[in-house]
Amino acid sequence: MNGFIQRRTFLQFIAASGFSGGAARSAEAAGTILLRSGWQRINIGDVAHTLGMLALLRRYAPDARVIFWPADAGEDETAMIAADFPDVEIVYGSVGGDGKPASNELSRAWERADLFLHGSGPGVIAQRQMTAWRDG
Numbered sequence: 001m002n003g004f005i006q007r008r009t010f011l012q013f014i015a016a017s018g019f020s021g022g023a024a025r026s027a028e029a030a031g032t033i034l035l036r037s038g039w040q041r042i043n044i045g046d047v048a049h050t051l052g053m054l055a056l057l058r059r060y061a062p063d064a065r066v067i068f069w070p071a072d073a074g075e076d077e078t079a080m081i082a083a084d085f086p087d088v089e090i091v092y093g094s095v096g097g098d099g100k101p102a103s104n105e106l107s108r109a110w111e112r113a114d115l116f117l118h119g120s121g122p123g124v125i126a127q128r129q130m131t132a133w134r135d136g
Helices: 007-016 044-060 075-084 104-112 127-135
Strands: 032-037 065-070 115-118
Touching: 032 044, 032 104, 032 127, 044 065, 044 075, 065 075, 065 104, 115 127
Parallel strands: 032 065, 032 115
Antiparallel strands: none
């Protein structure tokens, strides 16, 4: 076991936890999701996957705070996300060789995140970042 959960387990967790929607829940009670996605902005599929995931989170976890940490996002992509998902915070930064966030902005996002959600890709593209966040 690599310390990560399978999709089915994750969906069961979401359904049973504070991440599921509810009128009486506050954003604080729902938690904070750090979404790592947006692998290649030149690939429209990657852009669409990110927008689709944000739409799913808005629908199925409406009270959760969402922080988007793009791997590759330009002005057009971030403007589109800001327009369609104004409550989503976007943070930038890399992970240093020591496994720690290389920017204060990313460090604060890591501290606030209750869940690290890896976006769609041909594999676990951000495994090093996921492991660093989990172990941090």
